[in-house]
Amino acid sequence: MxxxxxxxxxxxxxxxxxxxxxxxxxxxxxxxxxxxxxxxEVSIPGFGKFAVKDRPERQGRNPATGDAITIAASKKVAFTPAKGLKDKL
Incomplete structure (x- = not known):
């Protein structure tokens, strides 16, 4: 949709x-x-909750070279469905 x-x-x-x-x-x-x-945080009863979560700095690998790299800390928006939405699924 x-x-x-x-x-x-x-x-x-x-x-x-x-x-x-x-x-x-x-x-x-x-x-x-x-x-x-x-x-x-944004909470919508019967639908779910949107919240900002911190992602800490972490180690990763460059897929092309295999070298170790540091991935910077960032923020992301996470959605947690409410019981009403889960029940409809």
Whole structure:
């Protein structure tokens, strides 16, 4: 499913047009991304939780040469599904 298909489904359920639904979906994802950029957790009851996790510096290998390299520390966004979502699967 892509954003166009998601917007169509939301538009049908909410009785709005696709452009409004797409704008609303984009706004929701922008808010989640903004919260993640600040390091905040976003919890959506019945769906799941988005949280920023730190990945520590670690050792790796260059696949082309086999040399050991240091992979820099980074942050990632992790999603943990809620029980309601798990039950639907």
């Amino acid at each position: 892509n954003i166009g298909e998601l917007a169509k489904g939301v538009a049908v359920v909410t009785g709005t047009n696709e452009a409004s639904a797409k704008a609303a979906i984009t706004a929701v994802f922008d808010q989640i991304a903004g919260a993640a950029a600040k390091g905040e």
